[in-house]
Amino acid sequence: xxxxxxxxxxxxxxxxxxxxxxxxxxxxxxxxxxxxxxxxxxxxxxxxxxxxxxxxxxxxxxxxxxxxxxxxxxxxxxxxxxxxxxxxxxxxxxxxxxxxxxxxxxxxxxxxxxxxxxxxxxxxxxxxxxxxxxxxxxxxxxxxxxxxxxxxxxxxxxxxxxxxxxxxxxxxxxxxxxxxxxxxxxxxxxxxxxxxxxxxxxxxxxxxxxxxxxxxxxxxxxxxxxxxx
Amino acid sequence: xxxxxxxxxxxxxxxxxxxxxxxxxxxxxxxxxxxxxxxxxxxxxxxxxxxxxxxxxxxxxxxxxxxxxxxxxxxxxxxxxxxxxxxxxxxxxxxxxxxxxxxxxxxxxxxxxxxxxxxxxxxxxxxxxxxxxxxxxxxxxxxxxxxxxxxxxxxxxxxxxxxxxxxxxxxxxxxxxxxxxxxxxxxxxxxxxxxxxxxxxxxxxxxxxxxxxxxxxxxxxxxxxxxxx
DNA sequence: CCGAGTTCGTGAATGTGTGCACAAGCGCGT
DNA sequence: ACGCGCTTGTGCACACATTCACGAACTCGG
Numbered sequence: 001x002x003x004x005x006x007x008x009x010x011x012x013x014x015x016x017x018x019x020x021x022x023x024x025x026x027x028x029x030x031x032x033x034x035x036x037x038x039x040x041x042x043x044x045x046x047x048x049x050x051x052x053x054x055x056x057x058x059x060x061x062x063x064x065x066x067x068x069x070x071x072x073x074x075x076x077x078x079x080x081x082x083x084x085x086x087x088x089x090x091x092x093x094x095x096x097x098x099x100x101x102x103x104x105x106x107x108x109x110x111x112x113x114x115x116x117x118x119x120x121x122x123x124x125x126x127x128x129x130x131x132x133x134x135x136x137x138x139x140x141x142x143x144x145x146x147x148x149x150x151x152x153x154x155x156x157x158x159x160x161x162x163x164x165x166x167x168x169x170x171x172x173x174x175x176x177x178x179x180x181x182x183x184x185x186x187x188x189x190x191x192x193x194x195x196x197x198x199x200x201x202x203x204x205x206x207x208x209x210x211x212x213x214x215x216x217x218x219x220x221x222x223x224x225x226x227x228x229x
Numbered sequence: 230x231x232x233x234x235x236x237x238x239x240x241x242x243x244x245x246x247x248x249x250x251x252x253x254x255x256x257x258x259x260x261x262x263x264x265x266x267x268x269x270x271x272x273x274x275x276x277x278x279x280x281x282x283x284x285x286x287x288x289x290x291x292x293x294x295x296x297x298x299x300x301x302x303x304x305x306x307x308x309x310x311x312x313x314x315x316x317x318x319x320x321x322x323x324x325x326x327x328x329x330x331x332x333x334x335x336x337x338x339x340x341x342x343x344x345x346x347x348x349x350x351x352x353x354x355x356x357x358x359x360x361x362x363x364x365x366x367x368x369x370x371x372x373x374x375x376x377x378x379x380x381x382x383x384x385x386x387x388x389x390x391x392x393x394x395x396x397x398x399x400x401x402x403x404x405x406x407x408x409x410x411x412x413x414x415x416x417x418x419x420x421x422x423x424x425x426x427x428x429x430x431x432x433x434x435x436x437x438x439x440x441x442x443x444x445x446x447x448x449x450x451x452x453x454x455x456x457x458x
Numbered sequence: 459c460c461g462a463g464t465t466c467g468t469g470a471a472t473g474t475g476t477g478c479a480c481a482a483g484c485g486c487g488t
Numbered sequence: 489a490c491g492c493g494c495t496t497g498t499g500c501a502c503a504c505a506t507t508c509a510c511g512a513a514c515t516c517g518g
Contacts, residue, residue: 012475018430022409035495044411047495048477055497063496064484080430081437088429095328100425102324105409109426110433149436150429173439174432180251180334182273190435192428196329197338199421200317200379201247201309203403204339206419207378208310210402241505264465276465277507284467292466293514 009079013053019043020053021076022109024069035066087114089148089172091163092155093123093133096178100154101129114146115139119159140170150174157181164191238308242282248272249282250305251338253298264295316343318377318401320392321384322352322362325407329383330358343375344368348388365392369399379403386410393420 023042027034036054040047054060054067057079061067077083088111090097100106101113116128117136124133134142142148151167153160153175160179167175174190177183180198183191252271256263265283269276283289283296286308290296306312317340319326329335330342345357346365355362363371371377380396382389382404389408396404403419406412409427412420 010475014431014434015427017434018427019411019424021430022427023411037495042411044413046477048479048498049475051496052476052498059497061496062484063482064486064494066495079434081433082430086429086433086436095331099324099328103425105424105426106429109430111426111429150432174436176428176432182248182252182271184273188439190432192432194423194425194428195247196332196423197334197340198244198247198251199405199423200315200335200340201250201311201338202243203379203405203419203421204310204315205243205246205308207315207403210417239505266465275507277509278505280466281468281506288467290466291514292512293464293516295465 007056009056013056014080016043016045016049016053017076017080018109020050021073021080021082024073024076027069032069033062033066034069034072036061039067082110085110085112086150087112087146087148088150088152088176089113089115089117089139089143089146089167090152090154091117091136091139091167092153092159093118093120093126093128094154094156097152097154098128100152100178101131103129111150114148115142117142136166139166143167143170143172148172150176153177153179153183155179236285238285242285243309245272245274245278245282246305246309247338249279250302250309250311253302253305256298261298262291262295263298263301265290268296311339314339314341315379316341316375316377317379317381317405318342318344318346318368318371318375318396319381319383320346320365320368320396321382321388322347322349322355322357323383323385326381326383327357329381329407330360332358340379343377344371346371365395368395372396372399372401377401379405382406382408382412384408 020039020043023039024034036050037047040050043050054072057075060072060075088106090100090113093116097116097118101116106113113129113131116131116133117139118124118133119136124135126133149172151172151174153163153167155163157179160177160181161183164175164177164183164185168185168189173188175183175185175192177191177193180195185191249268249272252268253263265279266276269279272279283301286304289301289304317335319329319342322345326345326347330345335342342358342360345360345362346368347353347362348365352362353364378401380401380403382392382396384392386408389406389410390412393404393406393412393414397414397418402417404412404414406420406422409424414420
């Protein structure tokens, strides 16, 4: 037992499950059941989506009643692989690296910081979020001794690829990249990228559109391609 | 001129344009043209996607030659609304707010920090990234005087909705939310959310999947000898 | 001016995600 | 035991995104 069919879970669903989990975890203890509609409201999505997402995990709801919160939390956690903690190592103890190391949300949600490394001698030895900053040379040792499989790149752009290479060399198989750089890694290593400026640029795009209600928008059908002489 | 037909640009494309722009901006000056394939390699996507994305901006390439870098940069910048800067205001001067205020990538890419506010008297008055931290009561004044339309929420989760309400009340129409909280805002306000722990959870999901090659999946071509039990 | 070699732009095919709408299942009151 | 109200689980249609594949348009050498 203990292994259900393990259907493939759509990526879009995977990206929403952590949010459901967070919401469910924060619910009052006296609420023992929740409907797809309530959960949908809290998550800012629609109820059908919640039901479809949860249905990929199995049929854990009860018609006419809803989902038992505690059980659902357990199932979502299991599906996400949160039955145990995943220690992470942070490369780069600059502003962002420090903020991340101090961020309680990491450890709270199962991702304790197993180490922080940097190249700057001035930073080495200082303690951030309860963890002492080490020299980057100790990276591989740390990764192996603490059984780290997830690395966080919080270096300046120029050092990001080197950081990634070190992580991969040490055996890390997932990387969260905060540097505005495309990392090249072996095919079997997962990378997710968070580029803070990109997020603003996307918002800026919509801002700009909003402020030009003047013309067009209506010429959408697009039959002839504006020949430019 | 200056107003092309303004076709609708797919959201997926909008999310990639900033990346193309960053790459193009960082190219050597002596490279005056670039092909969709070169750009695709640099961006880690495939060439057809690059061409289709760029085609939404208009036909700015030349067959047999590629895209003229300088012109393309100009067009992408224009499409993204980066013909002028977009000042942002940061709410919350904790670890994350400080890291963001210090992050050079913001101002470099057209998003100067017009202000940082907090409620904590101990933080008010300190200078971060060249900007003085003000009391949150001054938020509305700042937003109006600096013509800010984008706000960044970097508060603890409990204060995030209040921060959003203040921002909206002051006239901000786009919000970048770093707090692990669903914000409710009027329909005409855009919100993007970055949840650092969620990113790790998504990586954790794939990690976990990878570490269970035990059964299924392998039932492929010749001689499926992997029968477990 | 022509043919070979490139590279764009885009129609069409495929793959992925969303949302409606409804049958099936459950609990409760009578 | 039965019917009613509620809520799940999912088939289906549609929308959106990705990728292929190929004609069109350009450069360059001879």
